[in-house]
Amino acid sequence: MSNAAWWERALAALPGGVNSPVRAFRSVPGDPLFFRSARGARFTDEDGREYLDYCQSWGPLILGHADPDVQAAIFEAVPEGASFGAPSRREVLLAEAFLSRLPWCDRVRFVSSGTEAVMSAVRLARGFTGRDLIVKFEGCYHGHVDSLLVDAGSGLATFGTPSSGGVPADVTRHTAVLPLADEERLRAFFAAHGDAVAALIIEPVPANAGLLLQTPAFLRTCRELTQRHGALLIFDEVISGFRVAAGGAAELYGIEPDLGTYGKIIGGGMPVGAYAGRRDIMEKVSPLGPVYQAGTLSGNPVAMAAGLATLAKIGRPGFYAELERKGARLEAGLREAAAAAGAVASVVRQGSLFWAVFQAEAPVSFAAVDGARMPTYGRLHRALIERGVYLAPSGWEVGFVSAAHSDADIDTTVAAAREALAVAVVG
């Protein structure tokens, strides 16, 4: 059955045809593709067409699709049982592997998604501090947690809604939103309200409304102000964890938060999230402490196996240097292609994360992203699909280079981008 036929059936069975909104291609031309199989840097749709993929399941697949070692680990775990609902060895092994890469963390709790990790970390921060107020940044996405669905980035920006229906104002009353990259506003806020803040949460590498890279100085200010006011600093590393360095953004910038939230890569393509931090904080979680958090499938053995195989492989010497090299190759190629097409564009990159934006200057705050330029991204997206390259279906989303992308794949992508950009900028 073709992509088109599956899409028709999907529309009749799933709201908007999808199980997660940006997949519906609402902000790029054309209909979604249906994928039936994948390997490495590529996946194949139901029409039998193959694409070089830079979405990589939105970040988990740092090793590429269907990595043979991750698959072998899953195949080994499945026959032993898909879920025990009782302690099992792989939870301990993954926790040990996790903690060995994050020396500032003493304890980790596994959950089943990034959303759950953030929701739990926020509850824990409130339980630990005895305060209610959470501070977040405009354009940072922290999953679809009620209290954090305020000015929350890509999926929401795509639909032009600042927040979400179904979230009581009473719930977001305890959430304050500040602009990224504005140290003055941040200092003024803490001077006025710092002693009421339970936690400041930030994506240290904001990657859900484009790639809004912050200066290390700004992140250090987040650390200093929270410390001074007895508030916790939560790094939401669901994308950046194990991506920008083995120890995530905390390692990259040399800043230790109080709590970190993880997901995506830690599950190797299976549903896993995690939150972690200092022992005195983490011991407030049930059963040791009063902050309740539980999960029927938490620490699922098959998911733990996929995470373990992924961490083992990305722990090999030179892994991140090689990803950086590939990212730099793609960045240079895309810049050159944009210049050749006469496009007004910036390519922003941090390691294997990249973002192409049709603005002369790379924005570093949500307000600086020009939504009026997104149709150009839509045309680029379509033109690249026609040339066998798949980007995330929204200009607010970042791209992911995996270890499975070869230099030849990147050069093929750049050649396709040269043609596609020429089409996109003409309009």
Ligand SMILES: *Cc1c(COP(=O)(O)O)cnc(C)c1O
């Ligand atoms: C993806 C993401 C989440 C949510 O994770 P899910 O597994 O989709 O629930 C939270 N925070 C950040 C920074 C993310 O990128």
